[in-house]
Amino acid sequence: MSTDARVEDRLRALAPQVLGALVRRHGQFDACEDAVQEALIAAAAQWPQEGVPDNPRAWLLTVAGRRLTDAWRSDSARRAREDSALAAEPADARVAPGADLELEALDADTSPDEDDTLSLLLHCCHPELSAPSQIALTLRAVGGLTTAEIASAFLVPEATMAQRISRAKARIRATGTVFALGPGHDREERLRTVLHVLYLVFNEGYTASSGQELARTDLTAEAIRLTRAVRGLLPDDGEVEGLLALMLLTDARRAARTAADGSLVPLAEQDRGRWNAQEIAEGVALITDALARAPLGPYQVQAAIAAVHAEAAEASETDWPQIVALYRVLERIAPNPMVTLNHAVAVAMVDGPQAGLALLATLDGALAESHRLVAVRAHLLELAGDEDAARDAYREAARRTTSLPERRHLEGRAAKVV
């Protein structure tokens, strides 16, 4: 690993700790976030040349603290100029906050940062924010990514992403949220939102096509890194462990999920020799541990299903009865139409395509417009030997999808039906 890459990793790990400590001390999330970004940029420029300081966290806290003081000072000066005609007190009196920041910064270095990082995550995934804003803010404030990096990962202009971030910060400021949440129901719910945001980040990276820039698939690595960090903070939470397992077991298939020409390879046709054995081993160990000791949750069940697939050496050796049983559990604890769709595929593998089609028929209202429903119906019709209907359904699904690789895949499936 190059010096630059080592410095970057170090900075990305330190970013949430420094920001969390600063916000805990001073409030004003948005001002602190700007100050930390500036400190990270300064460090990225200086450290590779001058060497990493002995106490990098204290260095960042000091520099960010100074930026914060500067920002306040110039704000105060501006305000003082604006109302100088009325102001009886000297402008200096308004500079008070942050005057002793550097001393505090040194002191902060000895305090635990775990709660700060978690508070920061809960803060960025504030329920008042839209999902895109939660994602953008989490990647910037907790992940330490630049706005330009996040914009390129989500294929939008930098100005659009910058706007989403500043809007999110303004929204949080308007709600006047307390930074650290005490234990209780709200905290538990907020934690579920954090996990969902991390899941969305992972998915955005995982579905990126292989021909795309590295920045996009890096989102999977970032999601895994952050989920690992959350697991370090909450080692007893089974859903955190389940989500990490789900990510690893899914990511393990990445190299096999696309062919050399970028086309999608379905699970049943993937070269399982190209699956990442190390990620599978870690994912299976995690989910086994979670299932043995924690209350059951939807991420754990999804990870368990992924583990059953991962443990089959050949597609034909897949333990479909076990997968059907797991989907039944998932339908019970977290029912949603996409779960039913996948359940129908598994049922078809155990009880035949007609049984799967019967389950699909219960979905027409909920997913009537979805290309996925039509694609699954096409597949089951093909298994049932109804070639004409299968071909029509594949073509219908191909027209409905808004994904280019999926469209190519479905057109290809339609052409193969004889």
Added chain:
Amino acid sequence: MKYMILIYDNAQSREQFHSEEGAALMAEVNAIMAEITESGEMIGGEALADPSNTKTIRLQGGVPVVTDGPLAEAKEHFGGYLLVECETPERAAEIARRWPSARFTPLEVRPLMSPDGAEM
């Protein structure tokens, strides 16, 4: 999901925007642009010049030939677009419905094709 909002014109509708009453219409345009910029939904957008400036490339005897003027004499022609990213298709349709040209000419909201794809 990203959507393109396709804005259609006819000869009169474009003039409406440039006439005296046009200032109020342009103010509405600016207000919507400000709203979707502030919300982080706006990705881009452009207006096209008058269709009389068009060159059309068309196959003639197996060879692409360039001619002056638009493809066909139509009541409406493509006049410009907005590119937005919205959480729901309903939200994208809502932006289009409020675009002031909707009072004179139709608009279309079409999802973009994504380069991403899931295993099926």
